[in-house]
Amino acid sequence: MAEKRATHWTAVLLIVLVVAYAGILLIAPITAIVQQAFVDGFQPMLDSITAPDAQEALRLTAIIALATAAINTVMGILVAWVLVRYRFPGRRFIDGLVDLPFVMSPVIVGYVVIVLFGREGWFAGLSIAFTPRAMLLVTVFVSLPFVVREVMPVLRAMPPEQEEAAYTLGASRLLTFRRIILPTIRPAVIYGLVLTLARALGEFGAAAVAGGGVQGYTENATIYIFRSIHDRNDTGAYSMAILLGVISVVVLLSMNILKQVQSRRSQ
Amino acid sequence: MSIVLERVTKIYGTEQVVRDLSLTIEPGELFVLLGASGSGKSTLLRMIAGLAATDRGRIYLNERDVTHLPPQKRGVGFVFQNYSLFQHLTAAQNIAFGLDVKRTPRREKKQRVQELLELIDLPEHGNRRPAQLSGGQQQRVALARALAPKPDVLLLDEPFGALDVNIRTQLRRKLRQIQQQLGITAILVTHDQEEAFELADRIGVIEQGELLEVGTPVQLYRHPKEAFTANFIGQANWLSAQRNGRCVYVDHVQLPAPENTDHLSGHDVDLLIRPESVVVLPAGYDVLNPLGQGIVEQIEFAGTHERVTVRLENGTRIQAMVSLVDIHEYNIQHQSRVTVGVRDYHLLPCRA
Numbered sequence: 318m319a320e321k322r323a324t325h326w327t328a329v330l331l332i333v334l335v336v337a338y339a340g341i342l343l344i345a346p347i348t349a350i351v352q353q354a355f356v357d358g359f360q361p362m363l364d365s366i367t368a369p370d371a372q373e374a375l376r377l378t379a380i381i382a383l384a385t386a387a388i389n390t391v392m393g394i395l396v397a398w399v400l401v402r403y404r405f406p407g408r409r410f411i412d413g414l415v416d417l418p419f420v421m422s423p424v425i426v427g428y429v430v431i432v433l434f435g436r437e438g439w440f441a442g443l444s445i446a447f448t449p450r451a452m453l454l455v456t457v458f459v460s461l462p463f464v465v466r467e468v469m470p471v472l473r474a475m476p477p478e479q480e481e482a483a484y485t486l487g488a489s490r491l492l493t494f495r496r497i498i499l500p501t502i503r504p505a506v507i508y509g510l511v512l513t514l515a516r517a518l519g520e521f522g523a524a525a526v527a528g529g530g531v532q533g534y535t536e537n538a539t540i541y542i543f544r545s546i547h548d549r550n551d552t553g554a555y556s557m558a559i560l561l562g563v564i565s566v567v568v569l570l571s572m573n574i575l576k577q578v579q580s581r582r583s584q
Numbered sequence: 585m586s587i588v589l590e591r592v593t594k595i596y597g598t599e600q601v602v603r604d605l606s607l608t609i610e611p612g613e614l615f616v617l618l619g620a621s622g623s624g625k626s627t628l629l630r631m632i633a634g635l636a637a638t639d640r641g642r643i644y645l646n647e648r649d650v651t652h653l654p655p656q657k658r659g660v661g662f663v664f665q666n667y668s669l670f671q672h673l674t675a676a677q678n679i680a681f682g683l684d685v686k687r688t689p690r691r692e693k694k695q696r697v698q699e700l701l702e703l704i705d706l707p708e709h710g711n712r713r714p715a716q717l718s719g720g721q722q723q724r725v726a727l728a729r730a731l732a733p734k735p736d737v738l739l740l741d742e743p744f745g746a747l748d749v750n751i752r753t754q755l756r757r758k759l760r761q762i763q764q765q766l767g768i769t770a771i772l773v774t775h776d777q778e779e780a781f782e783l784a785d786r787i788g789v790i791e792q793g794e795l796l797e798v799g800t801p802v803q804l805y806r807h808p809k810e811a812f813t814a815n816f817i818g819q820a821n822w823l824s825a826q827r828n829g830r831c832v833y834v835d836h837v838q839l840p841a842p843e844n845t846d847h848l849s850g851h852d853v854d855l856l857i858r859p860e861s862v863v864v865l866p867a868g869y870d871v872l873n874p875l876g877q878g879i880v881e882q883i884e885f886a887g888t889h890e891r892v893t894v895r896l897e898n899g900t901r902i903q904a905m906v907s908l909v910d911i912h913e914y915n916i917q918h919q920s921r922v923t924v925g926v927r928d929y930h931l932l933p934c935r936a
Contacts, residue, residue, distance in 0.1 A: 476666065479670065481655070482662065482726075485658075485662040487682055487733060488685045489656060496681075500672040501671065
């Protein structure tokens, strides 16, 4: 696509519109949060973020986010592989089902876990409800589609001759996957991984319902913010919000850098 | 390395795409499988490579039964129509892939890759990625990649199909040169008869999964055993005739019977006449083996020749290739009255 220099008045108008839209939607809230947080200076923020309950919430968020990213990267590639490469009864159904987490309210997801694993549920014996494990489960569920949906089109577009060429050159299936397929889908996997991570870091509804939000046990960073707002602990809420926001931005930036490195390498 | 196929069959669903096909390819030979799309030629090639399973029959590479071996264990090099280079690897890394798999020592590998880059006339292009190479260059790299692990046989599936005409011709010569230099047994699949003629030691014509006929290009062009071959390879005039005694009769016209056609004596036959074997001269001239007189119905420019269509007095239409020099010298024009003779012709048993 050719980039055009904005000369026509409609172009100028559109640019102004987009900048204003992005400004109102993205930049204004961020500025507001940052400004509010620094009202009392830096020290109170540091104090609240290093308090035991905040630390515990951060630790839980980090563990769940990393575990989710790991699980859904591996499983996401696997699901994409099976859906693209194999024909079996129910494939279309499962293919459609993969998007369910996109459309289903996280609160419902959390509730379903309680129903299934709660005291009266089918799997009551596993005693998962209201534990960090339940939070991991729902987070894995809500972020399942990202890697799958990024990897599938790349796999589908990959000509089978690439693999066949590797086979005739003596490469086993495993070696072919490692040396030929994985490098091809790597950018898609990274992109999906980042989206998964971002979603897991920010998950609130499903985690709150499934975990119960017990302070120091099943309270993650977002639930901590929610509780702080309730307790009128503004500094706590702001500080945690900024920290989570910064982490998200870092994740976003690192993804863009990775993308650029990848595309430069493949030129 | 010889390639022997013994009654191989491939079935997709209820359709036999390769039927009971037997073929022996001699060591060092470049064999061309010629057929239309959907004839089963590519499937057969993939079966030899192990990329498609063989449902019945046996495949031997150098007397080794490979029928049920996976492609990794067959020792074949395969070149695909769409190049299929590994996009994330450089040309040199692509060529080295098969050597990496075999864990070739570094120095040996480097040397072999450079050797191959020189063989394909791209000594300076080792660090380029496929996206930075032209189609012709990519296909040359693909050829080098297939040759790197020193395969016993080389299989090429329409390797020049995606290339421009000029580059295609160039690459054919290069391929032929490399194949002869290495003395490697090769099978090339194509639908392009010109390509088959230019490259092949022998051609196998394949249609609906069956091998109709095998022979050298000259044999197949001049003395085809099957009407399909005659029509598929080059253009053909067909006339109904009878073979009797020492002669062939086309209506009332009598032509001497070609050699070795005694077995057809007393039968209805089809007479095959190539357009370049037809002589067209103004009416009144004497011609060898006259077929009769007629009117020029159409003259089309065909590069080095003019394609002249003559309607004979009995209504039969004959196509002739007439040189531009003759067209001018004898002033052959639309509606000219001409006499038609045949320089060379071939008999096939009647199809009906």
